[in-house]
Amino acid sequence: MKEILEKISSYNIFNYLLPGAVFGFWATKEYDLTIPTDILTNAFVYYFLGMIISRIGSLIIAPILKKMKITKFENYKDFVKASKKDEKIDLLSEVNNMYRTIIALIVTIGFLKFYNWLESKLIWLSNWNITIGLVFLLVLFVLSYKKQTKFITKRIKANLDE
Known part of the structure; x- marks a missing residue:
């Protein structure tokens, strides 16, 4: 457990774990959900949500x-x-990404509130929650993979062009 904690960067804490914990806390209150109480499971659930x-x-x-x-x-x-010339740029970029993630957290909560309202109007929608969620996650992570691959390629080219 100690080794895992040592490998978690501030980026992971502020851009994944913290927003995931806030979202998880909100979801447990809003939907009367129960997230397992052991700290390790919570950390993984919150990290994934984040x-x-x-x-x-x-x-x-x-x-x-x-x-x-x-x-x-x-x-x-x-x-x-x-x-490479100014190490503070990476820190500023990390903080910038944290702000973007907080905006996404607020938008996601708003979207889920809207989806719940829509679901109350379109009863059949509740039968498709898992399918809709899985398709959304699949598309989200396929696009994330594509973007990350492009990011790596651009970084390689930027370093080779020097």
């Missing part, structure tokens, strides 16, 4: 904010070069 919320932030929230011109990104090659 991972989902973080991916929603990366794949849905970030592009929307970019399209609305609320955020603007620099060229990735410039980011890689600047990060």
Whole structure:
């Protein structure tokens, strides 16, 4: 257990575990759910929930904010070069991602509230909850994989071009 805790970075804590715990706490109150009480199971459940919320932030929230011109990104090659010169950029990027994940957390809670309202109007929808959830997760993680692969490729090219 100690070895696992030592490998968890601040990024994982603030972008996965914390939002997952907040979401899990909200869900237990809102839906009268029971999450197992042992700390290890809680950590894994909250981490996974946080991972989902973080991916929603990366794949849905970030592009929307970019399209609305609320955020603007620099060229990735410039980011890689600047990060090597100024180590604080990585920390600032981590904090930036945490804010995006918190926005995604709030949006996700709002969406689930809307879905519950919709489900009360369309009774048949409740029969499809698991299927809808699994399809959503499949699409979310396929797109995450695609984005991460592209990110790795861009980073390799940025480092080779130096």
